[in-house]
């Protein structure tokens with residue numbers, strides 16, 4: 001699994017599809033999140049087994065507050081439960097848990113569970129499990145840049161606009177530090193076609209792919 005002996009991998013996962021998984025089985029969306037939490041347990045175990053150094057999981061974005069209140073409450077409760085129940089075992093397995101994102105808007109019980117899990121597992125050196133809760137990369141960048149800088153001011157300094165659709169030719173599937181801020185809500189499209197061969201037909205196919213995507217921006221799409 002390791003590409004070389006010195007570098008430990010940092011794997012980031014956008015855990016998307018819980019809602020659809022449940023809906024296609026005639027179950028409530030919350031059931032999808034519950035099964036998703038089981039998947040988290042299994043992926044964390046797998047990551048430890050593979051010697052992965054850090055695993056960052058996108059559990060709740062700032063945009064997810066727009067979801068129906070019962071779904072949000074269910075997710076908050078699931079996250080609290082996960083941290084309370086799993087922390088002791090993760091600690092025994094050498095896992096350090098940290099949570100990224102805002103702490104001031106989550107329910108108090110979850111905020112306490114986060115602090116407790118971070119404290120209890122602080123000595124872990126095997127796997128760094130980072131759970132993003134109420135997270136936005138843009139908020140993180142803003143806090144890192146300076147207090148008082150607004151998203152609009154930063155976008156103006158960057159001299160650019162939001163990207164809706166990012167295409168990468170040539171077969172690799174990564175962002176390579178290209179327009180990170182601007183791609184916060186971009187749809188991604190990866191093709192093996194090399195740039196010299198990327199003619200109008202390929203461009204049209206990519207745009208047709210984009211045209212049928214549902215862009216929910218973290219909310220539940222309108223039925």
Ligand code: FPP
Nearest residue numbers: 015016017018019020033036037040059082
């Ligand atoms: C996106 O799927 C997933 C979420 C918003 C929640 C992710 C949470 C979990 C996997 C469970 C708990 C996590 C941890 C770390 C214990 P979606 O609901 O947007 O799915 P959809 O696109 O099909 O609607």
